[in-house]
């Protein structure tokens with residue numbers, strides 16, 4: 001069966017999303033086709049605003065509202081800017097914020113080192129992190145990259161790069177599922193990992 005282009009286009013667009021195969025893409029498309037117009041209008045509006053109305057915080061590279069230089073966490077005087085928790089993705093910030101157990105600031109790398117995928121230090125927000133330490137006001141850096149091969153390699157690399165600054169460098173405690181993703185860890189596990197963080201030695 002040859003589908004009209006507008007339908008096939010949406011199926012194709014859905015198929016490019018992670019975790020969505022051709023079957024789910026078709027199902028979603030036909031759902032929208034049959035649903036009240038309001039549902040697809042809302043989706044279209046949200047999609048078009050997603051990129052145009054958001055930006056990266058110029059300090060920590062977390063996501064924030066377009067037009068703002070700093071995210072809410074960086075701009076909050078109650079948060080300890082001398083403690084920086086380094087994570088791979090903005091969703092990891094969300095996971096740690098949900099624990100309610102961290103009052104410092106963050107730094108989002110936007111990925112992890114992966115020689116296999118050709119991701120090197122220059123592809124991540126490592127230089128801006130080093131610049132933050134160069135300001136001399138940072139006391140501790142918590143390396144909260146994922147407990148995976150890439151996350152561990154990234155933490156190791158960072159601990160070497162940050163060593164000259166003589167700040168406390170810690171890594172989240174074990175107990176997080178190895179190979180897992182920070183964002184999927186439950187709050188208690190994450191809180192324990194944060195509380196039990198250990199010094200990183202090169």
Ligand SMILES: [Zn+2]
Pocket residue numbers: 057058059060061062070071072073074075
């Ligand atoms: Zn920020």
